[in-house]
Every structure is written in structure tokens, then in C-alpha cells.
Amino acid sequence: MSAPEDTGPGEPRPVLTVRDLSVQVATEAGAKTVLDGLSFDLRAGETLALAGESGSGKSMTALAIMGLLPKPMARISGGAIRLGDTELTSLGERVYRKIRSARVAMIFQEPMTSLNPLMTVERQICEVLLEHGAVSRSQAPKRALELLRDVRLTEPERRLSQYPHELSGGMRQRVMIAMALACDPEVLIADEPTTALDVTVQAEILDLIRTLQAEHGTAVLMITHDMGVVAEMADRVIVLRQGRQEETAPVRDLFAAPRTEYARMLLAAVPRLGAAPDRPEPADSRKIVEVDDLSVRFDIAGGVLNRTVARVHAVEGVSFHIRAGETLALVGESGCGKSTIGKALLGLVPWQGSIRIDGQQTRGRSRAAMRPVLRDIQMVFQDPGASLDARMTVGDQVVEPMVVHGLARGSELADRAEWLFQRVGLSPDMLRRYPHEFSGGQRQRICIARALSLSPKVIVADESVSALDVSVQAQVLDLMQELQAQDGLSYLFISHDMAVIEQVADRVVVMRLGQIMEEGARDAVLRDPRHPYTRRLLSAVPVPDPTRRRPDLPETSGVEEISPIFPVGQGPARVELTELSRRHRVARDAMAKT
């Protein structure tokens, strides 16, 4: 039992008080406690961060407060939640409804799926306003517009009549926030509000929440696993682990001197930009991947005859190479063509130009002819959950490439699977489980094991750690580096997280709109960025240090949004690279400006 926290004199009364909150979920093996005796107070204007690895019960806490625990699986098994003077745990659904959004509001991790795709932004916002009687029916649209202005949405008038799919992820999250703040709630719960967004967009959204909080004096319960975000946003932090409160401290204290072993480990695992160890410059070994003037265009068909009317120029005239044992990082904002390059290497999308894998030209190869090449190059996809077949045991999936290539059969396969599992640090007795029975980190290990099963020379790792917790992320990164050290693997490491890249990359390629903006050795690019775009990416990375404020985002000049879609026959202007030094090239247009 943890005692009520000492609120101290002069502190404002807490708006939200949670005492000994426990939540149980029903599982096959009986009731399981996923939240155990959580207590905290939240005061007006304060930001409390709930940090902890995946599955630690952060979302359960939020849902319990909102009264939205998934029924009938989960239920509050003990404790109290008080909002002002109202006890929430015993509230009937009818009364609870009046509280949601009006007094406690919540924004969710996935802005893509959290909005109703069939309703305009205006209707979705007005709905809240009207439901809680915040404004009259005739006033609602006006108020909705105001709200959109408040969340700094560009062209708010137009946005009102748009549908969610017409908005970018960042815009959608702004709409979510507008909706959450519509009735001016006392408490705002933000459950991983930026995890699904680009770094730059994340920085903007975090800024916005901070500003709004300051304006309205809202209390914010911020749920995140990103210590950078914690450092940037929180006043106080609660570290959760397996449903238990591991440590509670003001943010500076926690970062300065974590009291528990777990918090210390968590903080140690956070990649910090600029803190990565030096990487030895690899010898100029053999080029395993040589890409020359690679372009990928997707046709957009239309018209009565279904002819191609436009093309997405996803990748445009990109050239690079990867040497044996080297890690080449590919960074850039969402949609800039990173994944597409990876897919082109494996022949998963039609492309033009030249790609050589270990000397073999792959241009013009059919699927079948690509097969031998695939033994040398494999890919690990972004979402480990989505890239495993939910209906097949992981053991079968891990050795499936060997079956496909006819490399092994029978008991040989079982042996091989065990061996692969051991290599990625999983216990062989898990081989007969299904993907949903693993954690995210474990699943990513399984995907890596699958990629390794053909003993490739190159692995394309597409956002392979973005979906993982910091601690797990660190493990997976370690594993990848270990494999590289052992087998001399090369990686094409695709990521938008600069801090991660700094840890693993030998060389970095910065991409934008399908073209390379800057390219060079890791230190050259990350420590001495020459292109404004690179700089912007770098400055958006949250700093996991509450004592240091992240610098404001630089001016967006020269990086405004441009669509990669062009009518047939046209294309983007080719960007020429100039060589700054032997291992550092940058787009010429940027040079002109600096």
C-alpha cells in the first residue's frame, strides 16, 4: 500500500486522484492482474508522465480512468479513482458518459484509425460539443472552427469539410486533440500521442500540447515509452513495470538519479543523439550492393480506359552502394521512398536503373529468376506483428524460406529452426507458438531469424526497431550488431530516428521526395549536417534530458511539402550531388542557399 502522496502546502488541489488502482483481465489461464495498486495525484496544469515498457499497464490505467476498459475481459478489481469530488469506479454508464470528454478527455496513439473515416472533421467535432451541450447547434460549427485554429491547423475552414483520410497523420492528431479539448476538460490523457508520427511532426504535436496546456491549465496524463518525450514534457514521472509502480519522481530527479535498477536500465537504453560510440571505419571491402540511378514509379490509373494518368515518383535516380560488413542508414520523413528502395532491392516493386547484388545484375529478372538473388539479400519489415502470419507457428515461419528454396527438409528443418532461435536469443521451446503469443521485441527477433535462415549477405532492415520499446530496441540493435560482427553481414538500415541511426550506421543517406539530399559517413552527416533538411530532422529529435531544452524547429524554408505525384511525362527536378569531401556529398541546391 502506498501512502497518499504528500501534496505539500500551497500546491493546488489535485484534479484527479488515483488510489490503489488494480485492474484484472480474464485470460485462458484465469484472471491476471495487469495493474496492481497504482496511486497518484494529478494537479491542474501539471503533466504527469506514465512511462514503462510495452505491456506494463499504461493503457490500462488510462482506460480505467476513462471507464473504457474492454468489457467483459477487463475490470477494475480494486482501488479508487476520484475526479474532483466524483468517485469514478462506481459510476453508472449514463453518468460516466457526461464526464468523458467534458471533464476527462483522451487522445489515442493511432490517429489513423481513431477517427471515423466516414464523417467530416466538422461533424466529428460538433458531435462532442452537442453531446455535452457545450454550445447550441447553430454555434457548433463556429466553435469547431475556433478549435481547429487553436490546434494550429493550417487552412482550418477547409479542414472542417474534409474527411480524415484527406489529412496527414499529424493533422489527424491535431483534430483528435481539438476534439479532446472541445469541452475544456480538466484532465487530458494522451496515450502515446506521437508514436505513429514522424519526428518532425512529433515535435510539432508535443509543442502544441504544451502550449494548449499552458493556455487552459489542463492537467495532462502523458503516456509514453519514449524517455525523450518524457524528458521534454513531464513535470513528474511514474515508471511502471508489469503493472506495478516502479518509481515515482519529479522528472529532473529521475533523469539525474534514478532510484531503482529498472529505471536506470530504462534510461541507459535510451539512444541519445551525439552519445553513440565511434564506429571503426570499415576497410574498403567488396561492394555487396551497388545501386545505380534507381527509379521507382507507381502508375496512377484513371479515366474511362483506365490509362495511366499520373505517376508517383517514389524513388528518382538514386545511386549508392553497400560494402561487405557495412551498415548503410537510410533516413527521411515518411513517404520519401525509403521502404520502396528496400523493396526494389528485393525485386518487390518494378523499378528502373541498375541494381547489383553481390555482382549479380537483377534488372529484368522475373520472380522466379530473382530467387537465387534472394538468398543473398533479405528484408526485415517495420511491423513485426504484421509481417508474421498469425495462423502459422513461428517455427514453421522461421524456416519457411529454406523450404521455399528447397534447402532443407524434415528433421533438418527442426534443427535449423532451433539453431536460428538460439542465434536471436529465443528459447527453442517457443517454436510451436503462434505470433500473437510473443511480445513485440520477440516478434522482431523472429523476423530477424527468418531473414537469417538463408544466410544472406545483406539484410534490409526497414524501420526494424521503430515499433519497439527502448529497452527492447536496444536489445534488437545489439543483436543486429552482434550478427554483423560474427557473419560480416551488411545492412541497409532504414529509419527515421536519428538517434538510432547514429548508433548503428557506418554511413548515412538522407532522402527526401525520392532523392538523396545528403550522403556521407555517419559522423560527417550527423555532426556536420549541410542540408537544411538534415538539420531539421536532427533538431526534431527529442532530447532525453529534462535539463536541456530541445532547440526550436528551424525554419521550414526549402522543406515545404511537395507531392511526389506528377503527370505522365513529367517528373521532379533531378537533384545533383556535390562532393564536399571524399565521404560526404550533399544536394547542390542546398549548397547554393548556405
Place this chain on the structure above:
Amino acid sequence: QVDENAPQGGAMAVTYQDDVATLDPAIGYDWQNWSMIKSLFDGLMGYEPGTTTLRNELAESYEVSEDGLVHTFTLKDGIMFHNGREIVADDVKYSLERVTNPETRSPGAGFFGMIDGFDTWNAGEGEGLSGVQVIDDKTVEITLSRPDATFRHVMALNFASIVPQEAVEEAGEDFGRQPVGSGAFRLAEWTPGQQLVFERFEDYHRAGVPKLDSVTFNIGLEPTVALLRIQNGDADIPGDGIPPAQFLQVVNDAEYEDQIVEGGQLQTGYITMNTQMAPFDNVDVRKAMNMAINKDRIVQMINNRAVPANQPLPPTMPGYDEEYEGYAYDPEAARQMLADAGFPDGFETELYVMNVDPNPRIAQAIQQDLAEIGVTAEIRSLAQANVIAAGGEADQAPMIWSGGMAWIADFPDPSNFYGPILGCAGATPGGWNWSWYCNEDIDARATEADAMVGDEAAREDAWRQIYVDIMEDAPWVPIFNEQRFTLHSDNVTGDDSLFVDPVHIPVNYDYIYSTGAQ
């Protein structure tokens, strides 16, 4: 007895399931539009209501020459078409030429084969039907190429109805939708698929007829539903009769006791055996089949709505042989006969049947009886058109149960049961002689009998003998003669015979009267 002096006035509603195909007298040839056309059109000849007795209709008088070849008709005075024009002799000529004109594609053209000049005109040559001569406005003279006792019946057929040329030409192919005749009723309204309304024709040539002011035909009603309507007082007569499914229910219901009418019908249900296909080319096999079938049980199975038959003609038809005993039901003897004919173990064959209740059931009963004597008959239950098509091929259908397509006489004359269905002329591809029976000798006797003009009794005898002799060859197994059972609401009445009129099926619209009329 039909009450000619029944009061006029009132209305009635008759229900039908199928839509009316056409009301063009040259084309309509199903039992549903047959009686409607009879009420809309008149020919030179007609029948006494409720009977099979011929009478003059539009003809005032009628003479036949000594040799039976020249028939002279005199038209009544002041008879009108529905369009108000008086009927003249030219209309008779036009009408007969129209129905026999190949371009009309009338299914009844063949009936007029005895008229002189038919063959050339019907083949599309010449300038009209030379046998029909207009003497003056009131007189028309029809010359036959051979004496034919059925001629007056033919002139009473719907096909011989008198139609006004101008109306036909105006409507063209749509004359069947906009009929103009001289019958007791005229068509007032026709909403396809829903209803037709007949209204009294005020200028009808028979005074006091029709009795009703109007007759409404409600179309598209399932017989079961039609019955519900009648029970509910929304309709008066189920045109399709009492549905087999509800038959017992209705018959056993005391409420309907007075309203059910039973009557004979000029109909025979029979099985044809293809005499050109083995093993039915063996007369003993055919006889054995005749003895194998338990007609009483079949009749029981259809709730006694029929009487067992032993010869082609129905009992109410002149020429029916009361004395003839036919082949008695005796499976033992049948088996023996089969064995003697060389089929001790029976044989396998097919029985074609139209797929509308109760025909498949009857076929199954037949099948069981045949199994009894070792004959395995596989049933092929098909749509009407397919059965007819199979029957018209020399080598397709070994056996056909005629139910649903069974022969209903066009006119009450024994000859009508011979030509197309038992004569050599019908035994051609596409013909209706599905047993492919062709006995030249009998064919000759049939022609002779038809030429026996004048002596009715002798002619009847001749035909009687013909059918008895045909049964000797046993091309058919006659099964039963259907009885008509119908129902009418207490809103309408009339002599029972009107409700089972042998030529106006299902009812004689012209003479039924409303109980409410005075």
C-alpha cells in the same frame, strides 16, 4: 336447364393464374382464352349453352347442297361488330381467309383443310380462299373440296370467328390485345398481368344476353390464393378450378356443398407408347401395358376427380362405346403376356411427363404399376415444351403420360380425337401423334367416316368401331377422363351445366347471372 330469361345485371370476378396470351380468335388456342374469345367473338355457328348441340349464331339460316359440298349461310339482320359497323358477308370471307393465310400463322388453319382452295392459299399462293364466295351482303357460299361432317363444328370454332377487317388492319399484330368482335361481351379494359374487364355489348344479336353487366378477370392468382379470395368473397369463380391441394378440404366443407359443380369434360388422359420404338413395336407388349396399370388407384390418388377410361373417347363424346370393356387390370396376365412376347424379365424404358402437379405423381403411380410386371420406367419430368418436343421425335420418348397436355376436344365430334393424335398425318416429326401409330386401313376408314354427311347415327357407329379397333392395336393406355370440379360464389348462379360447359371452359360467361339481379 339453362334459363334464357334470367335477369340481367350484376357483375362477377373470375380468377386465373396465367396471363391471357392473346384474344385474337385466329391465334388464341389455350383453354383459358378459348372461352374468353367465345364471349368476345361470334362465328356463323355456335352451341346451345351448356351442351354440345350446334346452333346458328351469326347465321340466320344455313343450307347444304345434296352432295354435301356447297354450304350456303345467310347472315342475320342488323348484327353489329363492337365498333358499331354492321357485319356483312365480306367479313366472313375476310375472316376465313385471314385465319388460313400463312402469314397469320394461325394454329387453327389446319381445321379448314376441307374448304376448296385451302391447299394453294395456305401454301402462300393464289388470291384468297377460292371456296368462299360472297353472294350478296347477307349471303356467303362455302364450297368444300370433299364432303365433311365436321364442317359445321369447324365453323363454330373460335378460329372461324368473324372479325372486322378495318380493326384487324389497324391493330396489326396487336389485334390480340385490342380485339373487336361481335360477341356478347366487349373488352373494356386490359391491364396486362392484372385484370381484364368485359362489358356487356348492348347491340348483341341475341336479346337478353349476356346476363351480366361485366365480368372481371383477375389475373396472376395462384389457385390456392384464388380460393382464399373466393372464400373471402373477393372473387366468384376460380378459373383454374379447385386446386388439387385444396380439393379434399373444399369438397368436405359443408359450406360449399351447394356451390361445387361437377361435370364431364371432353378429355382423356392417356399414356402413349411409341409404336416405332422397341419394345413397343410389339403389340403384345402394348397390350400388357394396358393390363398392368391400376387406373382405380390413380383415380383415387387424384381424389376421384376422374373416371377410369378404357378407350380414347370420353364418355360424353358421341361415338363412345358403352359396351367396350377394354383391358382389365390384371398384372398377372400382363406379366405372362410380356413373357410370351419375349420379355420374361421385363425391360427398361422411360416415361416422359409434364412437371406440373399432379402429373409427376401420376407418373410415379404408373411407374410403380409397371415395376409390378417387371418394367423399369425411368421418369423424365420436364417442362411442357420439352415433353412436346420429345414426343414429336420418332425415337425420343418411348412413353409419355399426356396429363397437362392431354387432348381436350376442340369440338364435340369423334373425329376430333383421331387425326392429329392417332392418325398417320400426326405421325410426323413435330406432330402430336406421340405413339407414332399409323394404320393405313383405319386412316382410310376415318376419311370415309368424315365424309358420311347426313346420316349421323351411321357416322357415329363408324367412328365407334374405329376406336375399338384402334384399341386392338393398343397404341395408348387410356387412363382416365377427368371430371371438372368447380366452385362458384353464391353471388352468381345459373344452371349447373353452365359452370362445366363442355365448350366454354371453365364457364359460359354469357349465360351465368347474378343472384343480385332482377
Place this chain on the structure above:
Amino acid sequence: MSAVAEPTGGSVRRRSGAADVLRQLLRRPRAAFGLFIIAAMVFAAVFAPLIMPADPFEQSFDGLDLMGGPLPPGGDYPLGTDLLGRDLASRLILGTRTSLIIGVLANGVAVLLGAGVGITAGYFGGWTAAILMRFTDLMMAFPALLLAIVLAAIFQPSLLIVALVIAMVNWVQMSRVIYTETRSLAEREFIQVQRSIGSGPVRILFKHLLPHLLSSIIVFGTLGISTTVLLEATLSYLGVGVQPPMPSWGNIIFENQTYFSTAPWLVFFPGLLIVLLALAFNLVGDALRDILDPTLKGRH
């Protein structure tokens, strides 16, 4: 490092082939009931001659009342007699054969065909999809009965022909639905992965796509049972397919439906059997889907 959270529901019980699936099915009362019904029907179909209380073809003399009406259930005839005085119970038992062949086999073929076309079109896209789906549209707009009639007129009617017609007609809706679903599945990452490891289309289609489509296939498959059993009756009526006196549930209903106010048992019992069959497959199907979907383990 031990920080990796223990996955939920850590049991290591595993599926092992059909026997285990069957055991799991039997553990669920609803599914067990469905299995029981199906087993009973299959048993009835196979051993029909042994369990029929009377000769299903015999038009016995005392099977009709004096007026020629059928006898209601009771007495010598447990489920009554039909219009020809035959024992209804025996006819229903024998009819199980036809109806199972149609409702389960022919419908099954239709489902497979539909799933096959839909999945192929959905996965390959492009021209393959264009041709297959336009053909599907054509088949959908084409009146099935017409096809049946023409076949009836051309071929000797037989159970095979009905089965064929039903398979040819009933795959269409299936194929539409599966096509749409496959299209969205094919975009999913685990299918991309398959391409990236060099799996051939057959493997992707059958090992990876098909299991995910199972739930739609089951829904349509079970819905199809009733419709095909009734369609068989229509076709028999038109002269394609089983001819009298061979019984099937559908044609027993069809022959007697006009009599249902006077002899309701002739419609009620076969109707009940059709509903039971469809329901049984639905119950088993639902359970099967849950069992085969590992993510649903432990939830009911």
C-alpha cells in the same frame, strides 16, 4: 536480458492435426451438437437402407385415406405419408443422400471454385483479375435457371448435372467477396514477406492467404447449404437432376408445398432438416474458425 515481457497466456498446448481439432470441437457444446447432427445425417445417408422404417418407394394401399389424402404422422407412419401414400420418414432418410451431396458436396465445390477464382484474381490483380472478375460479373448477371433448363434439355438429367449446375451457379457471390478480401490481404506485410523470401504463388495463396479467408468462406459456405438444397428442388422440377421417385429434401418440399395447409407435415419435416443441416454446419464452422484462428485461443 529478461526484460522481454512474458507473453500472455503462456500455455504451450499445441494443435496437432485433425484429431486434436476434433477433440476441441467436441469440447464446445454447440459445436458438438452440430457435429452430432452432421454425423447423424451422414450415417442416415450411408445406412439409409438399413434404418428406413419402410420402403420409400412403395405406394402402399393403406398409405392414403379413402379420399386419397395423405396420412398425418402417427401410427404405422411415424412422420405420415405423402400424396402417393409413401412413408415420409423413409423418404426423408433416403433423401438425405441427395441433399447431402447437393448441400455439402456441390455447394462445397462451388465454395472452392468461388474462393479459388476470388483469391487468384485478388492476388494477381491486373489482367488476371480483370478477366476473372468480368467473367464473374457475367455469370452473376446470367440467369442460372436458364442454364439449368438448357442443360436439362440437352443432357440426360442426373444428380451429377444438378450438382454441376449448382456448382457453376453458386460460386459467383463467393468469388466476389473473396476477391475483395484478398485484395486487402495481399497488401498486408506478411504477404510482402512471402514475396521477399521468394515463395511461389501457390504457396502464398494456399498456405498464407487461404487460412485468413476461412471465416468468410465458412459464412458463405453455410449460407449456401440451404440455398443449394432448395435450388436442387427447383432444378429437379425443371427436369434437370434427380427424377421422381427418388426423394430429396428439396423436392419433397417442392412437390408438396401447395398441400401444406392440408398436409403441413410434408413441408415441415424436410424444412426442419434443411434448417438443421445448415445450422449444424454453421455451428461447427464457427467453432472451427475459432479453433483454427490461434489468436482467438481461449476466447469463446
Place this chain on the structure above:
Amino acid sequence: MWGYLLRRLFESALILLGITFVTFVLLYLVPADPARQIAGRSATAETVANIRDQLGLNDPLVTQYWRYLTGLFQGDMGRSYLQRAEVSSLIASRLPASLLLMVSAIVTELIIGLTIGVVAALRRNRPVDHTLMILSFVAISAPQFVIGILLLYVFAVQLGWFPIGGYGTFAHLVLPSVTLGLLGAGWYSRMMRSSMIEVLNQDLVRTARAKGLSKLRIVTRHVMPNAILPIIAMIGIDIGLFMSGIVVVESVFGWPGIGQLAWQAIQRVDIPVIMGVTMVSATAIVLGNLLADFVAPLIDPRIKTK
């Protein structure tokens, strides 16, 4: 999007053309000879030959088809062999009734089916759900003839709420629509149930609840529209299912639609009418599919941008 719809229109026209061809060929293969049907039972062989000649039945298939097609493009579907009336006028006089019935049956089945599906999904795995699902199987399995007569007997004869068959007023329309719609209602309830369950598990429902919306509003405004999307595509498929039902239902209720026409034509091999009815039903199905294509973007804005 307009381009897409235009293309669908074009494709639909091609499909219809394909259907004319297939139907024509199939009917050509039917052994029953139309000329014999017309000629009647007392006709001579010459008469039959003469009729064949007049109708051009002796011409090669291609010639006959071409003649039909050119006629069709001029709005001429030929004349019924048996009724002699123009097929187009036969159909025109009956089509409105069938369309009315079909549309109202679709509305009925959607109302019944979707309601049941929604209720079952909201009461998932409870007795209500099980009962409703069994009922939906009964609806799918019950012969429409029997349902029709039962409804007539109870609601028209016994209770007298509706007329006993016929056409004209709204009261006439109710029972046939229900009879025809029940089958589809069974289907839709199953589809809607699973679709609803899927949407209920989506994030957007959680958001809606977090907004403090009432349950009714969540279900009607958020869950149902999303759940209906996959079902819209079914409507085209649905019309195909109706075609056989319409024959039975129209006959039971004396509804003056094309079902009756079709049935009689089939029984008597009246080829021009069969062709006509086939074309009408194919057009209805194709239009149903097109309609689904048109309606989907109205409900789902995401489709517009494709």
C-alpha cells in the same frame, strides 16, 4: 472517380452484350422447336416449315443473332411467338410492378436483416443472438411459396390487414415484399452481424466512447455506417438472388411482374420473351452492381480519391 464510374458503365454494357450472345446461343441449342409450338397441334408439316421460314429460324445462328442485336439496338426485342405482342411492350407493362416489388423487397430485407444483425452483434453470444441467428437460417431455408401463403393466410385472411394478393396500393405491397425480402434478410443479418462485430472492435468506437457519446449515437452514427460498407457491395449480388424468388412470390400474390411472364415463357419456350426477360434481369443485376458502385462513394468518402 467519374472516370472510374464511366469505365464501369462501359464494362457493364460489354457484359450485357456478352449475355445477349450466351443466352442466344443457349436458346438456340434448346431442342424444343418454336415453330411447332406456334403451329399448334393440328398443323401440317408444311405449315411448320412455313412458320420456320417466316421467323427466319432456318438462318444460320450468326445471322439470327445479328438480326436480334440490330433490332435490340433499335429498341426492338421482337415479338412473342405465342402472344404475338411486342416483347418490349409485354415487359414494359410488367416491369414497373417488378421493380417496385424488388426495390421494396430490398428495403424490407435491409431493414429486417440489418436490424437483426445489429441487435445480434450488440447482444453477441447471448440467447437473443443465438435465437436471431437460428431465425435467420429458417428465413434462408424456408420455401418462399410456403412463407407467402402463410403470411396471406394469417395477415390477409384471418386478420384482414392486407388484401389477398393483387396490385395497386401500398397495402398490396407489404406481404410480397416481406416474403421476397425474408431470404435476403437472413443473409444480411449474418453479414451485418459479423461486420458489426468487426467494427465494434475498431479504435474509432473507443474514440467515440471517449467522446462521451450515447450508446445509441455510437451505434447508429459510428458503428453502423462503417459496418454497412462491405454490405453495399452485396446489393448487386442480391438482385440475382431475387430473380428466382420473384417468380414464386409474384405468382403467390398475383403481382403483375415479369416473373410470371418469365415462367410462362420458359414453360412454352417462347424464345423472344425469354431473351427479353433475361436481358431485363441481367440489366437489373448489372445496374444493381453499378448502383453499389455509385452509392459506396456517397457513404465512404475514401473511395472518391481512388
